[in-house]
Amino acid sequence: MPHVKSHAKMPTKTFMQMFIWPIVLGVLTLFGLVMTLLLEGGWLELVSIGALGIPVIVMVYIYYVKSVFRH
């Protein structure tokens, strides 16, 4: 294996640093999926569908919008 020198500026991250956002988005997804099924319409159902929408919006924003701004 060739010696690869790591010259990264960002220090090695801890478990929580790596997984905090995946956990938050995962919990929102699960909450949205389950609560939408349990609720009987009304504005609360909009909240629960919204909870499922947040990870999707974050994903689309980071993947498409953020990169457009950068370039």
Place this chain on the structure above:
Amino acid sequence: MKIHSVKTWAWVHKWSSLVCTVFMLLLCLTGLPLIFSHEISHLLGNEVEPPVLPAHTPQASMDKVLNNAKALYPSRVVQFVFRDIDETNSWTVSLGKTATSEDDTKFVKMDSRTAKVLQEPKFNEGFLYVMFKLHVDLFAGLPGMLFLGLMGVLLVVAIISGVVLYAPFMRRLAFGEIRRDRAPKLKRLDTHNFLGIVTLVWALVVGTTGIINAWADLVIKYWQFDQMSAMTAPYKGLPPPTHFASLQAAVDTAQAREPDMRLGFIAFPGTAFSSPHHYGMFMRGDSPVTARLFKPVLIDAQTAKLTDSREVPWYLATLLISQPLHFGDYGGMPLKILWLILDVFTIVVLWTGLVLWWKKRAHPQVETEQHIALNEAYAAR
């Protein structure tokens, strides 16, 4: 994590994914139109809505609805009478060659107020039917269903091993960082990792509920053996009925037994959801959950009297609850659109994973630890 265990997880991720990826791509692609099957059906003119009549127009007798449908196919046997979850003004009658035949079934959609024929929808041909069959059983019946269920198990293994591998590849990267200005390989890897980790929970839920759905036929067979046979035990060995009571009377009996529920579908005598002596009346509630947790009420087909009614057992309840979580049909159009986006991003995860493997084949000497080291070397911006 020790480099040895990273290698093991990488091996698990590679092989579980490789085996199931082609089938998962097929399932994601065929699943896309199925999310909007109702809307597509309308666009293709395969489903007409009942006409608008003055509110509170009374419902016609079920006997009249049934007889008018049967008149189109007098030599056939009625199997089911059903309607969509949000439908109130129509019933669709299915007529088979026998009570259990599955090929060449005829469907007649009836106006439930006028008992007039609205249309003969073709549920067993056309674009959506092909998508549905490819998605459910690859046109291979029960073995096809169970095979796709097995591929679903591999998908779950691939997802879990993918989460484990997320850590060593993200030690020096910010969440959502996509290295676009470096090698295409890095952009592909970052895309795979980022979209994979965000769609993770959705993919796990749709994957596991898909595995449960693959067992649907067997679960229903077991329910017949376990519950239906017990409920209809007093009728065992009796000759099949020669005359049938009024269907409307049978519906009324079921409604009286469950006054707070509404009729979801009727299974006719001899079908998989009833006995040769009974109408299976399947009642549903109004909330998204209770509307799917059918309550079977068995009505004697000769006398229209109540025979038995039981809550569905846990295994059938699990199947019934896993269905909406797989279909995404319980939150109107907003939920369908989310399902669409998540499905498309899952296709990207599958595709980038496949390309990453394909390109890496050309450099077999690159070991997992080298891969991680190179990944981190390029983390510097």
